[in-house]
Amino acid sequence: MQYLLLLHADEAQFAQMTPEQQQQGMAAYGAYGQALKEAGALLGSNRLRPAADSTTVRIVDGKTQVLDGPFADSKEELGGYYLIDVPDLDAALAWAARCPGASHGVVEVRPIWSMG
Amino acid sequence: MPDEMNPSEGGEQARLTAEAVARESYGKLVAFLAVRTGDVAAAEDALSEAFAAALTDWPVKGCPKNPEAWLLTVARRKSIDVLRGKRRHEAASEEFEAAAAILQSAPLEAEIPDERLAMMFACAHPAIEAGIRAPLILQAVLGLDAARIASAFLMSPAAMSKRLVRAKVKIRQTAIPFRVPERAELPARLDSILNAIYAAFSEGWTDPGGVDAARRDLTQEAIFLARLVAGLLPKEAEALGLLALLLYADARRCARRSADGEFVPLAEQDTVQWDARQIDEAEGLLRRACALGSIGRLQLEAAVQSAHVERCRTGRENWVEVVELYDGLFALARSPVVAINRALAIAEVFGAEAGLDAMPDAGGDVRLAEYQPYWAARAELLSRSGADAEARKAYEIAIGLERDAAVRRFLEKRRSGLSS
Numbered sequence: 001m002q003y004l005l006l007l008h009a010d011e012a013q014f015a016q017m018t019p020e021q022q023q024q025g026m027a028a029y030g031a032y033g034q035a036l037k038e039a040g041a042l043l044g045s046n047r048l049r050p051a052a053d054s055t056t057v058r059i060v061d062g063k064t065q066v067l068d069g070p071f072a073d074s075k076e077e078l079g080g081y082y083l084i085d086v087p088d089l090d091a092a093l094a095w096a097a098r099c100p101g102a103s104h105g106v107v108e109v110r111p112i113w114s115m116g
Numbered sequence: 117m118p119d120e121m122n123p124s125e126g127g128e129q130a131r132l133t134a135e136a137v138a139r140e141s142y143g144k145l146v147a148f149l150a151v152r153t154g155d156v157a158a159a160e161d162a163l164s165e166a167f168a169a170a171l172t173d174w175p176v177k178g179c180p181k182n183p184e185a186w187l188l189t190v191a192r193r194k195s196i197d198v199l200r201g202k203r204r205h206e207a208a209s210e211e212f213e214a215a216a217a218i219l220q221s222a223p224l225e226a227e228i229p230d231e232r233l234a235m236m237f238a239c240a241h242p243a244i245e246a247g248i249r250a251p252l253i254l255q256a257v258l259g260l261d262a263a264r265i266a267s268a269f270l271m272s273p274a275a276m277s278k279r280l281v282r283a284k285v286k287i288r289q290t291a292i293p294f295r296v297p298e299r300a301e302l303p304a305r306l307d308s309i310l311n312a313i314y315a316a317f318s319e320g321w322t323d324p325g326g327v328d329a330a331r332r333d334l335t336q337e338a339i340f341l342a343r344l345v346a347g348l349l350p351k352e353a354e355a356l357g358l359l360a361l362l363l364y365a366d367a368r369r370c371a372r373r374s375a376d377g378e379f380v381p382l383a384e385q386d387t388v389q390w391d392a393r394q395i396d397e398a399e400g401l402l403r404r405a406c407a408l409g410s411i412g413r414l415q416l417e418a419a420v421q422s423a424h425v426e427r428c429r430t431g432r433e434n435w436v437e438v439v440e441l442y443d444g445l446f447a448l449a450r451s452p453v454v455a456i457n458r459a460l461a462i463a464e465v466f467g468a469e470a471g472l473d474a475m476p477d478a479g480g481d482v483r484l485a486e487y488q489p490y491w492a493a494r495a496e497l498l499s500r501s502g503a504d505a506e507a508r509k510a511y512e513i514a515i516g517l518e519r520d521a522a523v524r525r526f527l528e529k530r531r532s533g534l535s536s
Contacts, residue, residue: 001291088293089243111290 002112009105051077130174143257166191250312356405357415364421367394379526435464468500488517
């Protein structure tokens with residue numbers, strides 16, 4: 001089963017940290033990614049640029065509407081993701097709990113819709 | 117001699133056998149299929165088709181020697197057909213093929229393994245909405261239909277049915293595992309199953325008059341489930357505690373109403389009417405649970421019941437002990453329900469005013485403001501402390517919140533006893 005771990009967090013928090021704290025935080029993510037890789041569970045992952053760099057597009061009444069900013073404006077923004085392959089939901093939840101993002105934000109676990 | 121049976125006799129026999137198997141084996145058969153396919157709904161469908169086939173087949177050919185195995189063989193074949201059909205029509209063919217292969221290779225000889233516990237852990241998984249866990253267990257393990265569960269949980273059948281379907285889809289689509297969790301995780305996960313069973317019992321308990329058969333039976337179904345879990349996990353103290361607790365409560369069923377249907381409070385119940393056999397069983401379970409040395413909320417609640425039984429039977433006051441048990445409970449679970457019962461016990465030892473001081477505050481807590489026992493307890497303590505006007509107001513609210521007519525009459529009698 002494939003699951004997408006979506007990391008939601010308050011971006012302001014990271015900006016407020018000291019450089020050492022930021023470095024520590026990045027190192028924790030590095031180690032987490034490494035552990036996922038070692039376990040053979042990692043399919044892909046990325047950190048996303050801040051929500052301020054986001055642009056949304058939709059077509060309303062045939063007209064393309066382009067808006068500055070993220071889709072949902074909330075304090076906690078989507079900041080990154082891990083795509084993993086594990087046997088079942090419990091295994092996915094265990095990985096989500098180990099993710100540093102679960103300590104300073106929320107990790108959402110979504111199964112991938114298998115298209116065969 | 118099946119071929120000598122006349123059709124009506126055979127039909128009756130087949131129906132009785134099918135009913136007996138349904139009662140004993142339904143959950144086992146659903147679990148066998150669901151554990152191997154990850155799909156509770158499909159397992160239920162396959163099994164209901166198998167039962168339908170039995171009712172047409174058995175009256176003609178006679179009941180099979182091993183009805184359970186017969187049903188499983190048919191249900192398994194139906195499941196494989198459905199999985200193969202899905203493989204053709206839907207995209208995720210590999211998974212369906214794998215599930216079909218697992219089903220086909222599963223051995224069918226001798227005893228069918230009991231995997232109901234694994235299925236209950238899937239139904240009570242933290243990823244499943246808490247409010248639907250008890251209905252889901254009742255349906256998957258006992259085969260109760262959505263309409264019956266809905267009426268017990270005061271919900272519309274359509275809404276209940278929709279939520280059950282959604283939960284089963286989530287189990288399948290997110291691959292919630294069907295297994296007993298690891299040692300470290302077990303207590304927390306088991307708690308969720310025990311809570312679900314307790315909730316089912318409580319829903320059934322709210323109809324003490326036994327007017328509504330669907331609700332009354334639910335207490336028996338809950339005891340069946342608690343017995344099942346306690347039997348499968350005999351070293352889990354809280355599982356034993358739950359069964360003890362439910363047996364204590366159920367033992368007093370008959371005594372809760374007078375011959376003319378009036379509500380009888382615990383202190384005035386005729387202890388001879390209590391089911392002594394059930395109480396003995398509960399006492400034994402509680403002793404076994406305590407010997408395991410891991411105290412928990414359900415064991416403490418059962419211990420409170422044990423103390424009530426002891427006091428009512430012997431007439432020896434033991435409210436100090438009860439207060440201590442409630443202190444322990446309150447330290448474990450700071451629930452307002454525990455706080456209310458603790459306050460009532462405190463009043464027995466230290467007087468009504470001390471009890472009132474220990475009552476939780478309903479201001480700001482909407483659930484408490486709508487909780488009948490809170491107002492009934494408040495009214496009782498206020499009236500004992502002589503605050504009649506306030507007591508009258510609290511009785512008024514308690515009566516307005518009560519759905520059992522006999523309890524309403526009891527509260528009205530108490531209210532009219534106040535000096536005006």
